[in-house]
Amino acid sequence: MHFAPFPVVIPLLAAALLTALSGILPRRLIDLIACLTSASVLVVCCYFVHVTERTPIVYWFGGWAPVHGFPIGISFVIDTMGAGLAAFVSLLVLGAFVFSWYYFESIKSLYHALMLVFLAGMCGLALTGDLFNLFVWFELMSAAGVALCGYKSEETGPLQGAINFGVTNTLGAYLSLTGIAILYSQTQALNMAQVGASLASKNPGNVFVLIAFIFIASGFMVKAAAFPFHFWLADAHAVAPTPVCILFSGVMVELGLYAVARIYWTVFAGALEPYAATVRQLFLIIGVLTALVGGVGCFSQRHLKRLLAFSTISHMGVMTIGFGLLDAGALAGSALYVLGHGMVKAALFICAGILLNRFQSVDEFELQGVGKRAKWTGILMLIGAIGLAGVPTFGNFFGESKIEDALDDLGLSWLDTVIMISGILTAGAVLRVWARVFMGWGERRPDQAAGAPKIPMQRETEGQPDRTPWTMWTPAFCLLALSVGIALSTPLRQSIESAAHHMQDVGGYQTLVLQGRVQFKSVPAAEEHFPSFWRELLTAAIAAALAAWALFPGTLGTAGDAAVRVFCAPLRPFRAIHSGRIGDYVAWFIFGIAAYGGFLLLRAA
Amino acid sequence: MKYPLRLGLFLVGAIGLAILYGLAIARMPGEHESLYGRLINQLSQPQQHIRDAVTAVNFDYRGFDTLGEEFILFISVTGAIVLLRETYEKKKEEQMDAITPGRAVSQTDAVRTWTLALTGPTVVFGVYIVIHGQLTPGGGFQGGVVLATAPLLIYLGESFEVFKRVTSTPLIEITEAIGAGGYAIIGIIGWLAGSWFLQNVFPLGDQNNPSVFTGGTVPAINLATGIEVTAGFTLLLSAFLQQTLADRGDS
Amino acid sequence: MSFDVNTILQLSVLALVAVAGTLVVLTRDPFSQTIGLSFFGLMLALMFFILQAPDVALSQIVVGAVALPLMVLLALARIRRQEFRREQKKGQEEKS
């Protein structure tokens, strides 16, 4: 008996159990079962991380090992990267459960059942080694996500966010399935290693491989909120219940990018070898666009949760750059960034949830000054804002360092600036909100934010609002502490580095799955240096200055006004394309596939 | 965004997408024998004593996919109930009073007799399809949906109250959870008794004289799926039906 | 490519699927669209049957041609009634 199915099967079983017994169990017991389940998954996944550093696990469901080297069953291929991601997923789910201990009334146990199934879907996505199985977990994750997003169905916002989320993500999933079917027609296999081996030997550099790649990748990039597939994210995250936002921003979106990376390295890397440079260009373009659009969107919001959502988009751009470099060091950087960013962002969403709980609003202007009564939340949020800038010793600082290191090696140093701008805009926006809400600073000039949506929100809790129960702020505190602590651990950074090397080792993966032999290339010892130490501090300083200027725009006089006009110029088209209308999003989706696919084909031809 | 702009964006994209799709199609092999499919077709009967290769793939070789699929159904039903819950929880009592008791449509006795007379055969037909999954086309999923339409016939023939009694939500919810959980538990039995999750550890039965019990765990999983799908679709249909009827009451 | 009876059958059912799908999309009234959806589902089931996929055909009949259109109809009935009531209310307000 092996533990490999545990992270998926046990949460599913627990969800079924909670639903079956929902009439009988008291709320606290339900909470307890849910917490214990996610904690046990966390333990098992940490165990996987520990074991797989030497030997990744290949697990054939039903015992259907390959026949004559051809896989007829479904496999989980658990390597350090997948296991680590699954562990991170369960950690955040645990945090979300603790946070929701005193949180909104649960309808029997349905909320917990949804969250547990969500957990299982995300773990399955991280661990699977089969293309169609990946699609199944992706859909499971989306279905649970949509239901959780619209959970507060008595309000208008969550419903609209959920439908935008559901429609765009389902459309993306079908496109991915189309790509998977195209691959199946050529290779007659669904196992990633088998498909990859077959493509590399039979059809290297064939056009249809490029098209299948763009289809599959576009589908998952919808989840990963890449421009121009990102629209749903801001809508859904702005309105989803806070514990759900923790998971959406903290890890679900990142899993979309993980799926692209996993599929690229297992299935396509061999066959697309001749086009590697073009693929790199494509993902760098996507990453830069996403980082900038997200940053602009973030700074122009007044609705705190929507602001944080746009910040996630911007950071997804940075992670896409990290993946897109197709370099092990940069991939390790992206992975570290996922950890650091996920924890900080989760903590910030918790702060937003606490504000919503106490003051019935997450609107920057409505909340001006009222935060003085919640100074601990203010401190948490300030730390989070600084962390978002990538200030040294936060997880994302190490991530950014690694990515920038790789950029310098490839002679693309100018992209450092994009990462810096992303940090300045997102951290500046959060600092601005922090200063206005918790310090009461800032001129009362709401016209600045003219055009930004003001979505009505209701409290998510019952009971007295003037105290914040410890179960709410503790997860935020722990996550922030972990974000600093975890990244400082050198063994962990080395482990991620070697995980990234293993993930990119195409041959090693195929030998492992198809022949059952461990034969990974040796991982070169990476020397760590942090070229961006001072730059990150500078980023935080500029972010603070930008926030101050946004609070007191009048201080710079007429020159300042002119500058405001320059800064606001990109806002008009920005607001025009973020229309909140599902028809527009679908049009952008189709256009995006054609544009990126066309780029890939024309450059490759 | 203005509508013409949206349409233009889409048309440009659609032409591009069509070209991409077309290029992919042009390079696809025409009719050919698939290696994966042939292996399964050849193996399913000797290995698993299952005559319907599709059922063998669904519930055995790729049974883990189907577990995920069952839970997609499970969670969508839960999600739909959560989304439509106003009628379920908060306003339940008021609305139950408000629903005008009585017939669904003004039926004649002939209609009633016919619809009620159909209920029995529908159930028998559904059960037949469920349990013959590994022998003939059909299985837990197809039969389950057929079974889920039986309560609707009761609604058409009788009244909403009888329908309500038949589809009494907590009971069906529990049944659904048992179906979905049962699938996982059968998998876990294989995990504990053999060594792999979803391993086929039950006796396979006589290969040459297949019955509804041949195939080891497959008939069991099939049954669990049937239960889950029946309950799931019943819940979905009754949730939507209640939405429609609940409103009729208070207008 | 030989044009035997089977091929002709396959081609015509594919044509039917394409046409039915197009009509479903182009029908703007959701009620008639649901009827179209049911027909489209049946055509797909027929296609699966002709393409030697009886398991899938059976699923498609029960889901695509029955259960799904039924759900759509029920949802539409709810929405339509709501619309009707809103119009009624509007009418009353205008009168008073």
Place this chain on the structure above:
Amino acid sequence: MTYVALGVAAWLFVIGAYGMVTSKHLVHLCICLIVVQTSTYVLLSAIGFRAGATAPVFYDISLSTPAVDSVVQALMLTDIVVEATVAALLLALIVQIDKRTGTVDPNKIDLMKG
């Protein structure tokens, strides 16, 4: 024949997306999404098909009879369930949107503008 089926699949994807872009009713939009999904069924069944082969049900035929690909059929079964359930979820959302906002026109639902 296969290529005609593949062409139909591509057509259904594009026409379904067209319907979604131009939709003025959320239920219509949801049905168009279903049409997009059916394109994946057609694609999969075309990939699995072989002329002259029978269905992969060996109840009363011998194992040596050429049969079509059983794996894609299993994938399609999964796909159909996904379609129905996702559609149910979206329809539930739409019913609720109608109750709260009083409209089912996706172009009037723009709380999230900007």
